[in-house]
Amino acid sequence: MNTAENLARDLPDPDSAGRFLRQLSEQHPSNFKKLQKKEGLLSDVLTLVSYSPLIATTLLQNPEYFWWLDRKRRERGIRTKEELLESLARFSLTNSQVPYNILLARFRRRELTRIFLADIRRLLTIAEITEGISNLADAILENAVRFADQELQNRYGMPQQIDDKGRQTPAAFAVVSLGKLGSRELNYSSDIDLLFIYSEEGTTSTTGTRDSVTNREYFSKLAENVSRLVGSQTGEGAAYRVDLRLRPHGRVGPLAMSVDDTVRYYTGEAHAWERQVLIRSRASAGNAELFQRFFSQVESTVFSTEMTVEQALANVRNSKQKIDVQNRDDRGYDVKLGRGGIREIEFIAQALQLAYGGRDRWLRTPHTLISLSRLADRGLLDESEITQLYDAYNFLRRLEHVLQMENGLQTHTVPNEHARRLIISTRMHYDSLSEFESILAAHSANVRRIFDRVFAAADENTREVASANLKIAPDSGSADVLDAHASSDELPREIQSSLEKSDVLVRVDPAQREMLAAAIGVSPRITAMISAAPQLINEVPRFSEGQANSLSYLAILMSAVEDARNFGERIAGLRRAWSKLHFELMVLDAAGKVSLSEVKLLQTRLAEASIAAALRSAQFELSQKLGHNVAELPMAIMGLGKLGSGGIDYDSDLDLIIVHGDVEPSLSGKIEPAELFAKAVEYFVTALSSVTRDGSLYRIDLRLRPYGRNGRSVIAADGFVEYVEAEAAIWELLAFVKLRHAGGDQILGRVVEAKVRDAVHRRALDAGRQQLSEETLRIRTRLEQERSGTRNSRDIDIKFGPGGMLDIYFAVRYLQLRDNVPDDDSVRSTGSVLTMLRDRGSLGTADFEALNSGYEFLSALDHELRLTFGRTTRLPHENHSSLPVIARRMSLASNRELLEALSIHRIEIRGAFERVVDV
Numbered sequence: 001m002n003t004a005e006n007l008a009r010d011l012p013d014p015d016s017a018g019r020f021l022r023q024l025s026e027q028h029p030s031n032f033k034k035l036q037k038k039e040g041l042l043s044d045v046l047t048l049v050s051y052s053p054l055i056a057t058t059l060l061q062n063p064e065y066f067w068w069l070d071r072k073r074r075e076r077g078i079r080t081k082e083e084l085l086e087s088l089a090r091f092s093l094t095n096s097q098v099p100y101n102i103l104l105a106r107f108r109r110r111e112l113t114r115i116f117l118a119d120i121r122r123l124l125t126i127a128e129i130t131e132g133i134s135n136l137a138d139a140i141l142e143n144a145v146r147f148a149d150q151e152l153q154n155r156y157g158m159p160q161q162i163d164d165k166g167r168q169t170p171a172a173f174a175v176v177s178l179g180k181l182g183s184r185e186l187n188y189s190s191d192i193d194l195l196f197i198y199s200e201e202g203t204t205s206t207t208g209t210r211d212s213v214t215n216r217e218y219f220s221k222l223a224e225n226v227s228r229l230v231g232s233q234t235g236e237g238a239a240y241r242v243d244l245r246l247r248p249h250g251r252v253g254p255l256a257m258s259v260d261d262t263v264r265y266y267t268g269e270a271h272a273w274e275r276q277v278l279i280r281s282r283a284s285a286g287n288a289e290l291f292q293r294f295f296s297q298v299e300s301t302v303f304s305t306e307m308t309v310e311q312a313l314a315n316v317r318n319s320k321q322k323i324d325v326q327n328r329d330d331r332g333y334d335v336k337l338g339r340g341g342i343r344e345i346e347f348i349a350q351a352l353q354l355a356y357g358g359r360d361r362w363l364r365t366p367h368t369l370i371s372l373s374r375l376a377d378r379g380l381l382d383e384s385e386i387t388q389l390y391d392a393y394n395f396l397r398r399l400e401h402v403l404q405m406e407n408g409l410q411t412h413t414v415p416n417e418h419a420r421r422l423i424i425s426t427r428m429h430y431d432s433l434s435e436f437e438s439i440l441a442a443h444s445a446n447v448r449r450i451f452d453r454v455f456a457a458a459d460e461n462t463r464e465v466a467s468a469n470l471k472i473a474p475d476s477g478s479a480d481v482l483d484a485h486a487s488s489d490e491l492p493r494e495i496q497s498s499l500e501k502s503d504v505l506v507r508v509d510p511a512q513r514e515m516l517a518a519a520i521g522v523s524p525r526i527t528a529m530i531s532a533a534p535q536l537i538n539e540v541p542r543f544s545e546g547q548a549n550s551l552s553y554l555a556i557l558m559s560a561v562e563d564a565r566n567f568g569e570r571i572a573g574l575r576r577a578w579s580k581l582h583f584e585l586m587v588l589d590a591a592g593k594v595s596l597s598e599v600k601l602l603q604t605r606l607a608e609a610s611i612a613a614a615l616r617s618a619q620f621e622l623s624q625k626l627g628h629n630v631a632e633l634p635m636a637i638m639g640l641g642k643l644g645s646g647g648i649d650y651d652s653d654l655d656l657i658i659v660h661g662d663v664e665p666s667l668s669g670k671i672e673p674a675e676l677f678a679k680a681v682e683y684f685v686t687a688l689s690s691v692t693r694d695g696s697l698y699r700i701d702l703r704l705r706p707y708g709r710n711g712r713s714v715i716a717a718d719g720f721v722e723y724v725e726a727e728a729a730i731w732e733l734l735a736f737v738k739l740r741h742a743g744g745d746q747i748l749g750r751v752v753e754a755k756v757r758d759a760v761h762r763r764a765l766d767a768g769r770q771q772l773s774e775e776t777l778r779i780r781t782r783l784e785q786e787r788s789g790t791r792n793s794r795d796i797d798i799k800f801g802p803g804g805m806l807d808i809y810f811a812v813r814y815l816q817l818r819d820n821v822p823d824d825d826s827v828r829s830t831g832s833v834l835t836m837l838r839d840r841g842s843l844g845t846a847d848f849e850a851l852n853s854g855y856e857f858l859s860a861l862d863h864e865l866r867l868t869f870g871r872t873t874r875l876p877h878e879n880h881s882s883l884p885v886i887a888r889r890m891s892l893a894s895n896r897e898l899l900e901a902l903s904i905h906r907i908e909i910r911g912a913f914e915r916v917v918d919v
Helices: 003-009 014-027 029-036 039-051 053-061 065-072 081-094 100-120 126-156 215-231 259-269 272-280 288-302 309-326 342-356 368-377 383-407 418-427 433-470 493-501 510-520 524-532 534-539 550-562 567-590 596-626 673-689 717-726 730-736 746-767 769-787 805-818 830-839 845-868 883-889 895-916
Strands: 160-162 168-170 173-178 191-198 241-243 256-258 281-286 332-334 413-415 635-639 654-660 714-716 740-744
Touching: 003 014, 003 039, 014 029, 014 039, 014 053, 014 845, 029 039, 029 065, 039 053, 039 065, 039 100, 039 383, 053 065, 053 100, 053 383, 065 100, 081 100, 081 126, 100 126, 100 215, 100 383, 126 173, 126 191, 126 215, 126 281, 126 383, 173 215, 173 272, 173 288, 191 215, 191 259, 191 288, 215 241, 215 256, 241 895, 256 259, 259 272, 259 288, 272 281, 272 288, 272 309, 272 342, 281 288, 309 342, 309 433, 342 368, 342 383, 342 433, 368 383, 383 413, 383 418, 383 433, 413 418, 418 433, 493 524, 510 524, 510 567, 524 534, 524 567, 524 845, 534 567, 550 567, 550 596, 567 596, 567 673, 567 845, 596 635, 596 673, 596 740, 596 845, 635 673, 635 746, 654 673, 654 717, 654 746, 673 714, 714 717, 717 730, 717 746, 730 746, 730 769, 730 805, 740 746, 746 769, 746 805, 769 805, 805 830, 805 845, 805 895, 830 845, 845 883, 845 895, 883 895
Parallel strands: 191 241, 191 256, 654 714
Antiparallel strands: 160 168, 173 191, 173 281, 332 413, 635 654, 635 740
């Protein structure tokens, strides 16, 4: 066993370490050889990559960081803001050609590598770690302020003000940090909550290249530019996610305000929770004296002597209850916002500070641990409580760091999955998962017990406040049903308006109303559907009904067409029945009652049932037209794309190839076979896709049939097989590899499926690897150029764009063809086929992980976009109101975190795709 293998053996994730070494040896052989000679550095590097794939990627992209880390890893203690500013200045000189926002992001990532190593090795306390991370943010903000201020002064001149003696002096500016940065407790992937203040009103000098502007305009531009430099998303992410929503007046407030205006707001208009935020505030960049001038004027309002202990506790408890309501999550334990989590420790400290800090200035400190210590000194926490809170804070913050540095995302959730928890427990230095879970449970229980004890005096007051603020709907008691018109004030305005205009009697019981409320909060589409068809509100499922039953889909849709008297009634009945089932599934989905895999399975079953009902409608119509009972149609519906892989989602097209067998003898002489099947397909497609007053079901796409638009809509089964065997182009093989029987004559369909599968893989082997690779890349590139927008477009196309879903689909199909790995009845989904390709050796572990995790992310994002917006492959603007909802449903903290994760996955997917197809 060599040194590297020996070092990796006992790491939390030795496979990650081994994979990193293989990639390093392939991509940077000279650095790999040099690293092997430095055992201490090698040990540190392997430890880092075992904890964090993000750091592994960073080091592979920047191998020069090895030697920088070799110098810095021996340092003890934290680096000050001034030291970091000097390092950033040197980093800027060696990266002068890099856009400034990217430079800041790269510098932050490099420095976090050093800090995380000290964190893992337990070389620093948790207070020192968080202070070091905060100093790094301060340095980056300070650098951004200086850079942006110089650019603006060149343009508009220096901002000026008139002092008490009537003299013109330079105006001052400060970046005020709030929250964790404000208390120097920043974690690896925190948002930075900021507000910007300036000293006085005035105008800029006339020394710039443009006309002078007011100080208000100048400092608003400065705030905007600093936020953009530090927070704008690029292909490499942003230095930080900048959150300005805590500024006065929130999103509608000015970006920068004078000290006087800011003081007036906090002493007059601000809510109690806004003043609570100022407990953890300080100047991170700019003029520190300006912040002190501001805070000295609001301090007595933040720590008021007029507020009773009960009022202070009630205000903080109310804030906590709002957080609890907004952040319920069944995916795992949230170490920040969960019961007994970090936020409860912070709120214990802040509540007692607000309650007693008005009369005791010594309690007014922003840092949580220092605050707890001083509260214990004053007897407001006893010795056992302060010990338990210290230990819990230390444990939970280190756990939060382990979670966040894995992929650099703002996550706080310990997942429920056993395998994931096992790795996390090892990274937390525990010998067993049971020990880790026991410690986690003990700490959270201790925190919650102390939290309940502290807030016990405020419980009654808090319940009254919470009931008013949360607008909890009254319990209906034993009432069987409620008239929706009587409770329409609880429904969105669009639904209320539709109900008022319609004569539909809508009766919704409490369970249905609860389900509907959960669903419309997620999906504007559901609101629009009810507004268009108010009767759908009667189809809202109840919580007690659980998952939709796909076994009934076929019976329900068949009954809808069999009970009708003519083709028009059959189409209308089919649409009404389908709409109810589809709506029920959307509500269950939006309310979080079915998983993504269940939703896609159910939608695939609904599509198959719709195909069967449409074929039955075609049979009825043919029987009527011919005056002869067409009992069976020797016609099979073959699915491709999402239908072929069993992954139908909302608004998916049905990609079909329709084949037929021999005409039954009883029809001989009544109609030509070609005409019979052409009529059958016409009726079938009309039943599924035509738009009527009752809506439509699916878009039918027959363009992948033999000879494309020039081919017949239905082809003889033998003719289709012969086409695949002799004439199909490689791009067609890439589509046909997913072919499966989806409806109609089962025997015929299964035979065609098997024969085409054999022909596709035989043809692919004959073509050879190079030809397959070249054609796969050609088709993928063409689709990207044609469908993903212009090069300068700001839109992100998650399907057609680089690193999008098509990269994954084409990589999978190429490998299936190259290595003769066909689908079968049990393995059709993209995720399952990726696993099969890995297990058979067609796909390396690193590329599997990039494609598989990328597919899981993009598939979930695609689904949420469909549920929220409808059929689209493009992500809406980053400030769109629905993005935070989508992010939350994907277990991400914000739309910015969503965009950051998307960026990382797209880079990794594109890299894996290019390696797979040998670019």
